[in-house]
Amino acid sequence: MNSRNDMNLERNDLSPVPAARAGSARTGTRRWSRRRGVVGFFSALAVVGFAGALVAPTGVALAEPVQADTPESAYSLALADTQNLTVTVNGAAITPVERGTFEVYVKPKPKPVPTVAASPGGGGSGGGSLPPYSGGGAPAEWMAAAGIAQSDWQYVDYIVSRESGWNPNATNKSSGACGLVQALPCSKVPGNGYNPVDNLRWATGYATGRYGSWAGAYNFWTNNHWW
Incomplete structure (x- = not known):
């Protein structure tokens, strides 16, 4: 009797886990793995979307074609015609703009001709200056x-x-x-x-x-x- 009982006990100890318990353990493991996979997928998707949001404006700007026939505005023409100004320690250094050269002739202001008084007796302008009174x-x-x-x-x-x-x-x-x-x-x-x-x-x-x-x-x- 004792030997049989001992054998039964050994068999009971070595008996496999019931199918219901083993199935539930495998199901929980599968659910946990599946959940981790879904979370990982959405996390990766969020990272990709965030990176795309940062890179998209730059890519659009680089991909936007430059229109060669865009008319020049008055501001762009004025900006192209301005002088280049470089501020240094000693002040502002202005690089002159190359322009067409021209010469201006200024006629000198004529000097007033001194009035010569007529000679005694009304001799006119050719008679020389009058002597002062003394x-x-x-x-x-x-x-x-x-x-x-x-x-x-x-x-x-x-x-x-x-x-x-x-x-x-x-x-x-x-x-x-x-x-x-x-x-x-x-x-x-x-x-x-x-x-x-x-x-x-x-x-x-x-x-x-x-x-x-x-x-x-x-x-x-x-x-x-x-x-």
Whole structure:
């Protein structure tokens, strides 16, 4: 009895795993392997999709054909015509753009020709310059010698003070007017335009002939600042 039981026990220990349990173990292993395969497949698919998303724009840009007949815009033309600017430590170095060369001739400004006063006696422009006045005297003496009434002296003094400052040798460099009253042209004055008596004598005829009197000449000067 004991030997049989021992044999039965050994047989029981060496007996194979029941079919139901073995089948369930193999099924679980297959499910786990299949699950790992599916997960691995989708993981690989995600990696490939991500890489494609990164590379696709570059590939499209490289694959896009360049249109040779694309019209040039105003911006592209201006950009091509600009100067190349390189900034250095010492500042900006500008490379000049090659352009067509041309020459510009600038006519020099003519120098003004100095006005030459006429010689005594109205000899015209060919008579040489008049000698300056150096005979001395004072405004009252000059007006009296020119025959100007004393009642007009205040009008004469007002005009002469503003025209020449009572300088017999005063000359306008631009117009050539000369003398106490700035006679223009100087050749109109009989005698010497720089002589104060000759200048005032001519001015009396000018004032009465154009303005009626020295008072009329004074009124015109105060309104227009010339006479």
